[in-house]
Amino acid sequence: MSNVEKISVSVTPQQADLVRAAVESGAYASGSEVIREAMRDWTAKWEVRKDDIERFRQLWDEGKASGSPVAVDFDTIRRAARLQLNAAKVNGR
Numbered sequence: 001m002s003n004v005e006k007i008s009v010s011v012t013p014q015q016a017d018l019v020r021a022a023v024e025s026g027a028y029a030s031g032s033e034v035i036r037e038a039m040r041d042w043t044a045k046w047e048v049r050k051d052d053i054e055r056f057r058q059l060w061d062e063g064k065a066s067g068s069p070v071a072v073d074f075d076t077i078r079r080a081a082r083l084q085l086n087a088a089k090v091n092g093r
Contacts, residue, residue, distance in 0.1 A: 009035070 011019070019031045028034045 019034045022028050022034050023031055028037075
């Protein structure tokens, strides 16, 4: 690997044991391989999470821009939704 950067990472003793066990089992040639695979998995999760965070920020901003809050009676909303759902079932939708 010609284009790598070496960094130091602290892990718990249990995590270090898991890395060593993975290497000793033959599944990985080195601890670095274990960590690189973990980073690939984390990167994929982070990309999804980043998009989710951005979407939540957009929704938050939209909510703030929508005006003053209005009290909501969730029981009334739930009843209306059930009526609508039952009507759709009766009409074959």
